[in-house]
Amino acid sequence: MAKGKYVDGFVIPIPKKNTDAYKKMARGARAVWMRFGALDYKECIIDDPKPPYVAFTFPAMAKAKPGEVVWFSFIVYKSRRHRDAVNKKVMAHFEKKYGKNMTNMPFDMKRLSYGGFNVVVGV
Numbered sequence: 001m002a003k004g005k006y007v008d009g010f011v012i013p014i015p016k017k018n019t020d021a022y023k024k025m026a027r028g029a030r031a032v033w034m035r036f037g038a039l040d041y042k043e044c045i046i047d048d049p050k051p052p053y054v055a056f057t058f059p060a061m062a063k064a065k066p067g068e069v070v071w072f073s074f075i076v077y078k079s080r081r082h083r084d085a086v087n088k089k090v091m092a093h094f095e096k097k098y099g100k101n102m103t104n105m106p107f108d109m110k111r112l113s114y115g116g117f118n119v120v121v122g123v
Helices: 015-037 081-098
Strands: 006-015 040-045 068-077 113-118
Touching: 006 015, 015 040, 015 068, 015 081, 040 081, 068 081, 081 113
Parallel strands: none
Antiparallel strands: 006 068, 006 113, 040 068
16 A cells, blocks of 8 residues: 555445445546555455444444445545645545535445544654
């Protein structure tokens, strides 16, 4: 994985019936983020939704409903400033493709969890 000092992380419940559509969208999104300068981009589908020794799982956090599967995604950048510059270009691209409200997605945008994180260990 490329070394970076800033990461955007996403947790998204996706209807299982939309898995193929999401994978297709994610492949295209990865190409866009990388073209506009992201250092790395990963999309991960949950494999162990109920690990031992934890009180609160990703499916619980995402409020996944029956028939949904949780995805964890992350994008790596040099810095928050770099992230902001890349995302400005990416969002302009996606607004042209999906419209300002991006309502044509294979998941409910209102249920997407997102945050920007400074890398503290592993820099």
